[in-house]
Amino acid sequence: MTKGIRPLVAGNWKMHGTAASLGELRQIANGFLHGLDADTEALICVPATLVSRAREVVARSPVRLGGQDCHARASGAHTGDISAEMLKDAGASHVIVGHSERRTDHAESDADVCAKAEAAWLAGLVAIVCVGETQAEREGGRTLDVLSRQIAGSVPAGAEAANTIIAYEPVWAIGTGLTPTVADVAEAHAHIRAELGRKAGAKHAASMRILYGGSVKPANAAELMAIDNVDGALVGGASLKAADFLAIAEAYREI
Ligand SMILES: O=C(CO)COP(=O)(O)O
Numbered sequence: 607m608t609k610g611i612r613p614l615v616a617g618n619w620k621m622h623g624t625a626a627s628l629g630e631l632r633q634i635a636n637g638f639l640h641g642l643d644a645d646t647e648a649l650i651c652v653p654a655t656l657v658s659r660a661r662e663v664v665a666r667s668p669v670r671l672g673g674q675d676c677h678a679r680a681s682g683a684h685t686g687d688i689s690a691e692m693l694k695d696a697g698a699s700h701v702i703v704g705h706s707e708r709r710t711d712h713a714e715s716d717a718d719v720c721a722k723a724e725a726a727w728l729a730g731l732v733a734i735v736c737v738g739e740t741q742a743e744r745e746g747g748r749t750l751d752v753l754s755r756q757i758a759g760s761v762p763a764g765a766e767a768a769n770t771i772i773a774y775e776p777v778w779a780i781g782t783g784l785t786p787t788v789a790d791v792a793e794a795h796a797h798i799r800a801e802l803g804r805k806a807g808a809k810h811a812a813s814m815r816i817l818y819g820g821s822v823k824p825a826n827a828a829e830l831m832a833i834d835n836v837d838g839a840l841v842g843g844a845s846l847k848a849a850d851f852l853a854i855a856e857a858y859r860e861i
């Protein structure tokens with residue numbers, strides 16, 4: 607946690623979910639509606655096909671919606687792609703950019719991610735910029751260098767709390783059940799905040815959220831959230847089940 611920063615528990619459904627999954631979203635919305643936690647914000651990044659229907663489901667709850675990627679351009683001949691404006695129009699307030707699965711599956715560079723974050727801002731979306739080292743990079747002692755390079759290259763100038771959230775997701779911790787030690791998470795998040803200071807100035811860096819992502823579960827959420835500079839979570843698999851996602855949000859409240 608960081609004093610003065612309201613935590614955000616965000617779900618990333620990845621390529622999971624059809625209309626049948628909206629029941630889970632309804633349960634999540636109900637959990638927050640019934641006062642689960644006024645101190646924690648909640649966001650679910652559903653597949654783009656569901657944003658518009660999900661908007662109805664979360665309408666009377668504090669739960670907000672995000673996309674999982676957007677194109678760097680506002681519009682054009684880009685068959686199959688989705689613009690930030692389209693996500694906004696469908697009901698999203700946030701969009702994830704530079705998730706490691708996009709960086710790997712679609713060869714997205716830091717410059718691509720930076721352009722997508724700027725496109726998100728232009729459409730009025732908050733960009734959730736993902737960074738994180740691979741297993742080989744960690745084993746090679748290069749974690750902090752990788753994070754420096756990714757923050758320098760993927761976060762546009764002008765980043766501040768109102769338009770940008772950083773998610774630290776060690777690639778080797780995603781979907782594996784493995785998590786870094788408390789000391790490693792603390793070191794990475796402190797390093798990211800220092801790099802944000804270089805990029806955006808100390809004042810903005812101090813108020814920006816830095817989420818942790820990678821095998822966050824109800825059982826480890828409280829321990830992760832208590833770490834300095836960890837301002838919430840980006841939850842993959844455990845966000846698909848309302849009971850797990852709500853338990854994670856609940857764990858955060860108990861810090
Ligand atoms: O990639 C993630 C969220 O964006 C993390 O996924 P898991 O929580 O399934 O490890």
